[in-house]
Amino acid sequence: MTTHPRSAPHEYSLAVRVYYQDTDAGGVVYHSRYLDFMERARYEWLRALGFDLGRLTRDFNIVFVIRSATLEFLRPARLDDLLQVTARVAEAGRSRVVIAQRILRDHAALVEGTVNAVCVNLDNWKPVGIPAAIRHAFEG
Amino acid sequence: MTTHPRSAPHEYSLAVRVYYQDTDAGGVVYHSRYLDFMERARYEWLRALGFDLGRLTRDFNIVFVIRSATLEFLRPARLDDLLQVTARVAEAGRSRVVIAQRILRDHAALVEGTVNAVCVNLDNWKPVGIPAAIRHAFEG
Amino acid sequence: MTTHPRSAPHEYSLAVRVYYQDTDAGGVVYHSRYLDFMERARYEWLRALGFDLGRLTRDFNIVFVIRSATLEFLRPARLDDLLQVTARVAEAGRSRVVIAQRILRDHAALVEGTVNAVCVNLDNWKPVGIPAAIRHAFEG
């Protein structure tokens, strides 16, 4: 489960350092913080694909809304660790997308998760088809 | 899904107010914050059952470690909302326990989640049986 | 400095429990978290005076914006502590107000701070006089 190749095709990876602000009195990263790290990776990945938040709202009038998430905590991350936080499309529908994400230290997975997001129109918050340009970018 | 009785037997409920610190620029509660609200409910529930953190470490030499979590975001919570955050045992093994949690506003579920925790010994962080006193308290 | 009476006139106090989410790997509350606790006390105090956030925006079309803050960390708060977070008006101008806040455990001050806020109009974000009703409430 933790041994899949580090460079899955189309997998984005962001380096994230662990600071005191991310840890708790148990000496490890506080569990909800991993969701925050995962958000950072998703937005840097969209930016790397050419779709920063400004462009999503200005050019497409959309935003991605999270509908559900799952998290598996395999091993704890610790203060000062340098983590790799990945993101890739695991599944895509017309307006829905499932992002698979991992948090790694030295190629070992510490956390694995999925985030289910829906593309909504900013005017009425109703689901709308993911723009073709973004869909193509997701597919690499 | 959102209509089950508010007072399931043995369901604990904690009131949590939403402040600016809990919200994001989308005008709603930031998604990872719900996990934080859920932690507050779990520890107040343990405290209400007579098992505060001091007692868990001092009398039992244990701590509960989270192994996985799932979250479904049904409707957004907003600034100044007064939420009810619930917790109940959905399933219990020798050392494992699945806690089902909901976040409600005016009896409507906004978030539903599960937290899988394992009872570990503080000396070696190995799984250990949940103490009988706590198990009985869980069962009401 | 830490021995002034707990019940200064017109001093509001909110109980706040410390959870894992508030602590860091040093075993104490992470320093920026005290600002979060202080926000909770300010809004509960406004609410107790009859001015919840909804009323501030709907009836007065204002919001309080923080211009500066100071924090003195005297002693650390720890996991599971039950803290009292206070707020009182230290100084008030036409549109400005200085709120003095303390974080106490068993009547001993752990943190002392001030928050300088300005009352601004929601349409143009320009300073505007603090409404008389709120000013009177502040003065007790």
Added chain:
Amino acid sequence: MTTHPRSAPHEYSLAVRVYYQDTDAGGVVYHSRYLDFMERARYEWLRALGFDLGRLTRDFNIVFVIRSATLEFLRPARLDDLLQVTARVAEAGRSRVVIAQRILRDHAALVEGTVNAVCVNLDNWKPVGIPAAIRHAFEG
């Protein structure tokens, strides 16, 4: 990355992106978050000087503890902003150091602050002289 003009001598600068997790329902960065950004800059600066956290504890048996902080909020940072977070020694005593920090966007200061820290021995948490190697590094 650390070479921007404005460069006061020996001023370190870290790039920090603003994500949803950093913002609040007012549409801007939540005020206590700036302290978190400032922590990140301080530790990356120590690391750049050759003193990561591991080395501080292992080689020197010390940690820096924050005694007080001041913050001036000049202009709000917003979602997706790319900020520069600076740190420099404003004043140094035997065991105390005052770090001046700024948060900039396009060379304009959004936040200015100071953090007063004390170097303490990890065994007894008593103030101890800042090691000469670190003091020299601070002085550039």
